[in-house]
Amino acid sequence: MKTVFDKPHALTDVPFHYCPGCTHGIVHRLVAEVMDELGIEGKTVGVASVGCSVFSYNYFNCDMVQAAHGRAPAVGTGVKRANPDNIVFTYQGDGDLAAIGTAETIHAATRGENITIIFINNAIYGMTGGQMAPTSLVGQITQTTPYGRKIETQGYPIRVCEMLATLEGPSYLERVSVDDVKNIKNAKKAIKKAFEYQIEGKGFNLIEVLSTCPTNWGLSPVEALEWLRNNLMVHYPLGVFKDKGAENNE
Amino acid sequence: MEKLLMKGNEAIAEAAIRAGCRHFYGYPITPQTEVSAYMSKKMPKVGGLFLQSESEVAAINMVYGSAAAGVRTMTSSSSPGISLKSEGISYIAGADLPCVILNIVRGGPGLGGIQPAQSDYFQATKGGGHGDYHLVVLAPSSIQECVDLTFEAFDIADTYRLPVMIMGDGMLGQMMEPVVFGEHKGREIPEKTWACSGTNMKREHNIVNSLYIDPKELEDTVIARQKKYDYILENEVKYETDSVEDADIVLVAYGTIGRVAKNAMIKARAEGLKVGLVRPITLWPFPAKAINDIASTAKAFISVEMSMGQMVEDVRLAVNGKAPVYFTGRTGGIIPQPTEILEKIKEVAGGIK
Numbered sequence: 253m254k255t256v257f258d259k260p261h262a263l264t265d266v267p268f269h270y271c272p273g274c275t276h277g278i279v280h281r282l283v284a285e286v287m288d289e290l291g292i293e294g295k296t297v298g299v300a301s302v303g304c305s306v307f308s309y310n311y312f313n314c315d316m317v318q319a320a321h322g323r324a325p326a327v328g329t330g331v332k333r334a335n336p337d338n339i340v341f342t343y344q345g346d347g348d349l350a351a352i353g354t355a356e357t358i359h360a361a362t363r364g365e366n367i368t369i370i371f372i373n374n375a376i377y378g379m380t381g382g383q384m385a386p387t388s389l390v391g392q393i394t395q396t397t398p399y400g401r402k403i404e405t406q407g408y409p410i411r412v413c414e415m416l417a418t419l420e421g422p423s424y425l426e427r428v429s430v431d432d433v434k435n436i437k438n439a440k441k442a443i444k445k446a447f448e449y450q451i452e453g454k455g456f457n458l459i460e461v462l463s464t465c466p467t468n469w470g471l472s473p474v475e476a477l478e479w480l481r482n483n484l485m486v487h488y489p490l491g492v493f494k495d496k497g498a499e500n501n502e
Numbered sequence: 503m504e505k506l507l508m509k510g511n512e513a514i515a516e517a518a519i520r521a522g523c524r525h526f527y528g529y530p531i532t533p534q535t536e537v538s539a540y541m542s543k544k545m546p547k548v549g550g551l552f553l554q555s556e557s558e559v560a561a562i563n564m565v566y567g568s569a570a571a572g573v574r575t576m577t578s579s580s581s582p583g584i585s586l587k588s589e590g591i592s593y594i595a596g597a598d599l600p601c602v603i604l605n606i607v608r609g610g611p612g613l614g615g616i617q618p619a620q621s622d623y624f625q626a627t628k629g630g631g632h633g634d635y636h637l638v639v640l641a642p643s644s645i646q647e648c649v650d651l652t653f654e655a656f657d658i659a660d661t662y663r664l665p666v667m668i669m670g671d672g673m674l675g676q677m678m679e680p681v682v683f684g685e686h687k688g689r690e691i692p693e694k695t696w697a698c699s700g701t702n703m704k705r706e707h708n709i710v711n712s713l714y715i716d717p718k719e720l721e722d723t724v725i726a727r728q729k730k731y732d733y734i735l736e737n738e739v740k741y742e743t744d745s746v747e748d749a750d751i752v753l754v755a756y757g758t759i760g761r762v763a764k765n766a767m768i769k770a771r772a773e774g775l776k777v778g779l780v781r782p783i784t785l786w787p788f789p790a791k792a793i794n795d796i797a798s799t800a801k802a803f804i805s806v807e808m809s810m811g812q813m814v815e816d817v818r819l820a821v822n823g824k825a826p827v828y829f830t831g832r833t834g835g836i837i838p839q840p841t842e843i844l845e846k847i848k849e850v851a852g853g854i855k
Contacts, residue, residue, distance in 0.1 A: 264707075294703035297571070300711075309709045315698035317570045318711040320593050323563040326555065330567020330575070333551050334525055335699045338571070356563070359556035 260284035262293045266310045273466040273473025276304060276372065278430045280311055282440045283341070283370060286447050287314065296339040297331050299324045301353075303345040304378040322353025325360035328367045339450055341368040347377045350386040350410050357412075364421035364455035368446045371412060373427075374463040375484060382468030386410045389487055394468070409487065413460050417493040423454035425493040429462040429485060431477045438490075445497075454496055462488060503682045510645050510674040511536035513681050514604060515544070517652035518576050520683055523602070524550035525568040525575040527561040529583060532616045533672040534606035537578040558583040562590030562603075569599035570710040572697025574656055578604035580672075581622050582613060584630070591665055592631030596712030598696075598727070600659035602652070603637070604668045606675040609835040617835025618672035618758060623812035626669050627786040634724050636731050638666045638738065639785040641756040645679035651783070653686040658738065660691040662730055669785065671808065673758040673837065739792070740783035745771070746796050749778030751850055754793065754817050755806040756782045759831075759838065763806045766843035773844075775851055785813070790820035797824035801854045806843055807831040826854075 259265075262284035270276045287293045296314040300306055302321035309316035319327040324342035332340040349357050349371050360367065376394055377383040383396040387409050391400040401409075413425045424446055428439035439461060446457040462484045464476035471479055492498070508516070515537045518526070526545060528538035538554065545552040555561035561577045568575035579587060584605045594601055607622045609615035626639045638658050642648040648670065655666040698708050714720035744764060746752055751770075755763035760781040770777040780796065782789050797803070802825050805814035811829040818827045830846035832838045 293701070295700040297698045297700060299567070306713060309711055313701075313707050315701055315708045316710070317567065317698050318597070318709070318713055319566070320563065320589055323559070323566075323590070326560040326563035327567035327570070329553070329560075330525070330527070330564035330569070331571045331698065332567075333553065333564070334568040334571035334573040334575070338700050355556050356560050359560065 260288045262287035262313045264311055264313050268311060269307055270304065271467045273464060273476055274304070275430045275463040278436060279370065279372060279439070279461050279463065280308065282436070282443050283343070284312065285440065286444045289444065290447055290451070292339045292447065292451070295337065296341065299328045299331065299340065299342040301342060301344040301348040303348050305343050305345060305372065306379070308343050322348050322351070323356055324348065325353065325356040325365070325367070325369065329360055329365050332365065332367050339447060341370060341447070343370045344372065345378065346373045346375065346385045346387040350412050358416070358419070361416050361456050361458070362419045362421040364423070366450055366453055366455050368450050369458040370443065371458055371460045372463045373412070373460050373484070373488065374465040375409070376465050376468050378465050378468055389483055411488060413458070413493040416458060422456045422458065422494050423449050423496040424457035427460040427462065427488060427490050427493065429480065429490055431462070431480050449497060503684060505680045505682055507678055508645060508681050509536055509676060509678050510648050510670060511606065511676070512540045513645050514648050514652050514668065515540035517649040517683065518602065518656070519544055519548060519550065521574065521653045521656040521686065523574040523576045523656065524548065525573050526550070526552050527555050527564040527575070527577050528552070529555050529558045529561050529579065531580045531583045533608060533675050534578050534580045534604065536675070537604060558586035559590065562587040562594070565601050566590055566594050566597070566599060569594065569601045570597070570698050572694040572699050574660070576602040576604070578606070580606045580608045581610050584622065584625065588631035591637070592633050592635060593712050594665045595631070595635035595637070596633060597710050598663040599665070599710065600663050601665050602655045602659055602668065603665055604670070607669060607671045609833060615835045616672065618808060618837060619833060619835055620671060620757060620759065620808040621810070621812065621833055622669070623785065623807070623809060626667055627788070627816070635727065636786055638664065638734060638787070639669050640666065641669050641783060641785050642674060643757050643760040643781060645674070645677065646681050648674060649681050649683060653688070657689040657691065661689055662734060664730070669757070671758050672835070735787040738784060739787045739789050741789035741792055742781040742783060743792070744779040746778035746780060746800070748776055750776040750801045750854065751847055752778045752780055752796055752800045752803050753806050753843070754780045754782070754803060754813065756785060756813070759806055759808050762838060762840055763843055765840040766847065769840055769844050770847045775847060777847055788816045788820065790816070793817060793820035794822060794824070797821045800825055802850050803827045804846055804850060805829050806838065808837060809833050
């Protein structure tokens with residue numbers, strides 16, 4: 253019998269612990285498919301962060317290092333500098349990357365550290381039960397903004413790709429989404445390009461993936477996808493914010 | 503063998519390179535900045551890496567990454583910077599990774615001062631970061647010992663898979679003395695089969711991690727680590743004694759003040775007082791058994807420190823009621839004079855007749 257669909261080799265057999273409708277599973281699969289297609293699983297080292305994706309070290313078949321909250325880019329730097337032939341990626345959420353780990357993110361980016369960051373933006377802290385994230389939208393109701401995020405008290409959400417695009421270090425910054433088939437395909441293309449850029453030594457790159465958190469958004473999986481389209485995508489437009497490869501071709 | 507005149511900070515940096523450290527991550531802070539300066543000059547010449555991080559927090563996490571990747575790696579800082587590194591140190595201990603951390607201690611708390619102190623003894627020996635863990639803490643008292651213990655630090659870290667701290671102070675860091683970089687024999691280091699440097703599709707993936715959600719599993723790993731600590735307590739204690747055999751009063755002092763205390767001891771002996779000295783070289787494991795043995799003959803102990811009295815608690819535990827334990831010291835960057843220590847010796851001597 254012909255196999256038409258299978259688990260990527262770069263994923264282990266461990267069942268995901270993610271909630272129904274959460275898009276972490278899709279993104280894990282895309283990263284694993286890219287590792288398979290580029291044949292890099294054996295030389296890749298992943299860095300898991302703190303948050304729902306902390307257990308990603310159980311799911312990816314490559315070597316995995318678990319990092320403290322926000323520190324994945326620094327840990328990834330240490331891994332990459334020790335063995336520059338390794339392909340190094342971090343997998344981080346919005347609280348991890350854009351709040352507690354902002355300094356590590358910006359400085360890895362400005363150094364042009366030759367690593368890839370998969371940045372999951374679902375505008376909320378998932379694992380701790382739905383608190384306001386640095387990317388939570390104005391007016392968004394969370395456990396710690398029960399009356400909605402207010403500009404006067406909590407300020408504005410951070411647009412990470414736009415912020416990093418002001419730096420010269422990054423080689424490639426793109427915001428993608430995994431809300432439908434077309435966008436998932438595009439997300440995979442972006443992730444693959446990011447890893448390819450790293451292989452080519454182009455330097456720091458980050459793929460921001462707009463994702464859902466039905467559990468903490470208090471929505472069904474389908475409603476969550478709609479909320480992503482109608483809200484997250486409005487504040488966080490999809491697109492390429494920096495591409496040194498494309499600039500060079502011009 | 504060639505003798506070189508070197509500052510403590512530079513001698514430690516040179517010893518680290520000679521011990522095979524090729525990945526150094528640092529952030530500027532007085533009084534240890536010469537370590538980074540030396541590393542930034544020398545590392546590129548030996549194919550190594552000096553990277554100035556954005557913070558002490560980032561530096562220790564870069565160390566975590568390089569240690570996880572299986573290479574010899576190091577960071578250095580001074581007191582406030584070590585507080586910032588403490589999170590990372592806890593993770594490194596929890597993930598059983600080897601590395602070396604240098605603390606050139608300055609006065610505290612807070613921003614404190616930049617002069618030599620020993621007020622980080624509690625932080626270094628009792629944890630610093632969160633959780634059940636220990637660092638092996640080495641306390642040199644001369645520049646030569648800085649060199650020798652730096653070689654040892656990397657070997658101990660790799661042998662036991664744990665972070666090792668070299669604890670000096672601003673005086674040791676800045677002082678110049680002649681040193682010899684002899685042939686370091688080194689220990690037999692077990693192969694780093696746990697390192698994350700790619701599976702090459704030839705083995706199961708390695709995971710470097712300190713998270714155990716199941717309490718039983720976490721307890722098991724902590725107990726396993728404790729067994730390692732128990733072995734170290736039995737086998738890695740280092741200290742020096744001087745004239746303790748007939749001593750009525752025994753001074754206990756480490757690092758810079760260990761040398762000053764020795765002068766005080768010599769002065770006291772000249773005045774007919776039977777004084778001895780124990781100088782702990784490993785602060786953890788602490789030479790508790792040696793001190794307890796000495797307490798069978800000594801009549802009193804004085805812990806001499808550049809703090810308000812931190813090690814004195816360990817001396818008291820070691821003596822375990824066999825003799826009174828006193829304290830003398832200065833803090834905030836002030837180094838006690840031999841005469842000040844001598845005064846304390848005379849005061850104690852007056853009371854133990």
